[in-house]
Amino acid sequence: MSIVTRxxxxxxxxxxxxxARTALYSWLYARKTGGKFILRIEDTDLERSTQESVDAIMEGMTWLDLDYDEGPYFQTKRFDLYKEVVAQLLAxxxxxxxxxxxxxxDKMREEQMAAGLKPKYNGMWRDRxxxxxxxxxxxxxKNPLxxxxxxxxxxxGRIEIANAELDDLIIARSDGTPTYNLTVVVDDWKMGITHVIRGDDHVNNTPRQMNILAALGAEIPKYAHVPMILGDDGKRLSKRHGAVGVMQYRDNGFLPEALLNYLVRLGWSHGDQEIFSKAELVELFDLANCNRAPSAFNTDKLIWLNQHYMKTLEPAYVAKHLEWHVADQKLDTSNGPALAELVKVQAERVKTLKEMVEVSRYFYEDFAEFDEAAAKKHLRPVAAEPLAAVKSKLAELTEWTAEAVHGAINAAAESLGLGMGKVGMPLRVxxxxxxxxxSLDLTLTLIGKARCLSRIEMALGYIQNRAADAE
Structure with missing residues (x-):
């Protein structure tokens, strides 16, 4: 049997x-078994469905690189098919x-509740x-009785539901439009879905859908209901816990590899392994190793994974994702180091790509003033001589490499008999x-010679004015 998920x-x-986690599990199961993964947009809720939301779903799937073999199918384009099935069931x-x-x-349900019974439609028109x-x-x-x-x-595991607990659900509204439980059944049937992997908030729908499938003589897929994701307070994950939309994590500076790795572990495990490449996930993923209990979202763990991937993925690849944040924060990087070079020096120092841009502006933009606290501590009159000496040594360089810059800074410190701390911190500021x-040698190399000399001159002017003000 060829596996088909959706x-x-x-x-x-x-x-x-x-x-996204449901999509990932469905994608992994299809890829692991050499099967097919289908994307279907269930847009029959005409009042709430929007093109903006469709675009957000498609953008999220693309960003996560969860490619699909068929689709996207839209249920609103399949109404004729649903009407045929409803007519068949009626006939x-x-x-x-x-x-x-x-x-x-409403009245019959109120009366049932008053009598201590489970409220449901009582089949009033079932045989009339x-x-x-x-x-x-x-x-x-007509649900079995x-x-x-x-x-x-x-x-x-095994779940049993008595048909007596289920009522005769509506499969077509008074305006003729089909309901969720009917469209899902028809699509799973016609698309040959063999495995339905979805959140366990759908457990109550499953027996109803299985009964409709049986009535249609359709093969019933296997079901796997994934426990919900909780916030760190034990309540269902929602906006109050922070970002819950996939693209919000992109906007906050996370790499898709970090979010995928985090989501797969949020309900599935393979021993004690924490870091998985996509290829490893395809090889190792197994529904049998999914947890039955809900999992709690831990942002600190996600940040740890993000830092791991920023440091270990190819800098050129990370730089491609960094480009979005550069544009979002309106940073002109045309006059400065290549983004891949920036990733190499900053990846270990920040938690997110967004933060990387925030703390890296000095590589590309000149500044009008120094950080007040840093300047007060390090740009003192005593720093004027070592800064002037470093400026002189740097100006003499004929090649601007990390090794040459490092040698010039050391030479300036040695010429004055000073430790690196007396030279390094004023120079950094x-x-x-x-x-x-x-590190200073890398920082200066990436900033560039002309810009460094100009800024040191600016710092010397700052120190001079500070000394004059103190007199």
Whole structure:
């Protein structure tokens, strides 16, 4: 049997990290088994579905590099098919017209609750033929009245639901549009889906969908319900916990490899291994090793993974993702080091790509003033002589390499009989404007000779003015 999985989001908002994890698990299972992965957009909620949300889903899938073999399919383009199936169920006596008003259904449920019963539609029109004319109606599926539905869930284990617990759900609204449980069933059937991997908030839908599939004579797929993701407070992950949309993590400076690696471990494990390449995940992923219990989101762990990937992936690749943040923060990098070179010196010093841009402006832009605290501590009158000496040595260089720059700084310190601390910190503040940077030789090399000499001259002027003010 060829494995076919699907990811079927509703375009009513951004691509949630929970949805991304479901997509990832479905993608991995298809890739591991040499099967097929389908993307289906479930846009039948016409009031809430938006093109903006469709775009957000597609952008998220592209950013995560979860490629699909078929799709995207849109349910709104398949209404004729759904209507055919509803008509078939009606003709075969497996569905019926229900003329109950909303008020009547509400009343029967209130009465059931008052009697201590589970509220559900009572089948009032199930076997009636006295259909009124010119009266709106919905179409309900004739759910079996006895027996049980057995779900051999690949994650949660065996689940049994008595048909007596289920009511005759609506499969077509009064305006003729199909409902979620009908469209999902038809699409899974017609697309040959063999494995449905989705969040466990769908467990209650599964027995209903299995019964409709059985009524259609369709092969029933295997189900795997993934436990929900919780926030660090034990409650369902939501906006109050911070970013929950996939592209928000991109915007916050995370690499897709970090988010994918984090999400796969948020409910699945392979021994104690924490870091996985995509190829390793395809080889090792197994639904049997998914957790049955919910997992809690830990942003600190995600940050740790992001730092790992910033440091270990090819700098040129990381630089491609850095470009988005450069543009977002409106940093002109045309006059300065290549972004790949920036990644090499900054990756170990920051947590995110967004932060990398924030702390790297001095490589590309001149500044009008120095950080107040750093200048007060290091650009004192006593620093004027070593700064002037370094400026002189740097100006003499005929080649601007890290080795040459390092030698010039050492020579200046030795000529004055000073330790590197007396020279290094004033020089760092002079050329970067603040007190933090990568190693001085690399920092100066990337900033460039002319810019460094100009900034040192600016620092000497600052020290001179400071000394004059003190008199």
């Amino acid at each position: 990811f079927a989001p509703s375009p009513t908002g951004y691509l949630h990290v929970g949805g 075969e006596g497996k569905a019926y017209k229900c003329f109950c008003t909303v008020e009547e259904v 033929t006295d259909h009124p004319e010119n009266t709106p109606y919905v179409i309900r599926f 006895d027996g049980v539905v057995v779900i051999d869930d690949l994650i949660k 002079a050329v970067t404007g603040g007190g933090n940077s990568p």
